[in-house]
Amino acid sequence: MKQVRIGVIGLGMGFSHAKSLASGAIAGAKLTAVCDINPAKQQAAAETLPADVKVWSDAEAMAASGEVDAVVIATPHYGHPQEAIRCLNKGLHVLIEKPAGVYTKQVRELNKVAADSGKVFSIMYNQRCNPLYKKLRELIAAGELGEIRRTNWIITNWYRSQSYYDSGGWRATWAGEGGGVLINQSPHQLDLWQWTTGMMPVRVRAFCAFGKYRNIEVEDDVTAYVEYENGATGVFITTTGEAPGTNRYEVNGDRGKIVIEDGKLTFWRLRVPEPEFNQTYKGGFGEPECWKCDVPVDPHHPQHNGILQNFTDAILKGTPLIAPGEEGIHGLTLSNAMHLSTWTDNWVELPLDEELYHSMLQERAANSVKRKPVQEIESVDMSSTFGSY
Structure with missing residues (x-):
């Protein structure tokens, strides 16, 4: 061929x-x-x-x-x-x-x-083609951060008005989209969160608010806490109801931390790993020497x-x-776990109980209500709408 x-x-x-x-x-x-x-x-x-x-x-x-x-x-x-x-x-x-x-x-x-x-x-x-996240993945895989201790991503620059949701009856419904900000706006971040670190959590505790800021039935505000097998923890925060929003991803390891924000990757690199400093330092107050490095990345995305x-x-x-394509299940596992944790008001252990999630989703989809006839989608330029999700 x-x-x-x-x-x-x-x-x-x-x-x-x-x-x-x-x-x-x-x-x-x-x-x-x-x-x-x-x-x-x-x-x-x-x-x-x-x-x-x-x-x-x-x-x-x-x-x-x-x-x-x-x-x-x-x-x-x-x-x-x-x-x-x-x-x-x-x-x-x-x-x-x-x-x-x-x-x-x-x-x-x-x-x-x-x-x-x-x-x-x-x-x-x-x-995954974005040079910022490619570079972060490379640095973590090369051991530059050492062992990961904490991940934090706040991604709230998804502002969506009520008119956006009203543009189609399928929008922001369990039957139409199967979720809100987690399934529609945040799949890239949920993918990158585990792809850059090479880590999936072992358990998740999430708090999703449904229709908190808009007249919708799905989640528009999420705060999730996760734990990893090595003892590291993570937080993921997202919403479509805040303005102005923030997009800041921080990964902390025992050799420093890396932050991606405002199109820049900044590495606060410890001269010696924190565990080594802790074992050898005898001066009371003090902390490891740290170098702030603005890491260059390829501008082409x-x-x-x-x-x-x-x-x-x-x-x-x-x-x-x-x-x-097989890796699409990882980020979806995270969003499913966040829904399930909220619905059951409890921790969700991974691997996910897929049957329980499916049955609870089906219950919500069965009671889903369209706000407008689907035909009204025709009044919207969907090529531009979908372009930014």
Whole structure:
């Protein structure tokens, strides 16, 4: 194969991926088909994309057409595993938008199908291409921070007004999205939290507030505390109801701390590890000598195109994936655990009780109420809306 023929399923966020592929920005890839059940989006695609890109209304028919080798799936959250499984079973390579799904039980099934398929399976975790987080991961993996003792991420620059939520009846509902700020805005951070450190918690205690700032039924304010196997602890705070917001990620180890904030990576590096200083220092008050280092990072961030190119290269050249699709379950486990901890008002041990989570989610979805008819989504430019989530 010299070129990958790619189809895009779902023309909300997927429309921007389709335009990137159609523009020739992804070497070795060619957009040959797009699909959406919405006639207005089909028409927009036909008017905007090259004439040789076929527009479909039936994703299953497109997958079976023989006109695509791979697909990008950008449907609503609940549909990601279902569509991915169907396409993998058709012999197609698959790249799914985040999140991998809504609950880990369905994503675990997807991962098994993907593993058995022998096809390339990736997820659109484009923030793994961000040089800041790549550098942090490299420094931690190289032992520059020593043993991790604490992680803290406050990510509250997600401000969303009531009008945002009212733009579609499926928004911020258990039946439509399967959650709020954790499942819609924060999947990248939940992924990066464990990807950069290489650590998953062993237990979680979370406090989610549902409809605290807006007239919605899902969580819009979260404070979570986690514990790791090595004794380290972590805190994750997020909301869509604060202005101005903050995005600050701090990792502390026994050799110093690293902070990512305002587009900069700063390393407060101890001259000697803290345990060594503690064992040898006899002066009473005192602390290890510390150097503040502004760590240079590559200014180029390829964003979504970085994942699209990597996906294509993995198919054509066997290039290792930046974001293997199977790893989508990790961040989803964290958000599921935070919901479950709040619902049960208790600690949640990992591995997660997937059956309990699924049953409690289903109860909420069964009682979910749409604020507006889904048809009213048509009044919104979903390509721009989904672009920032």
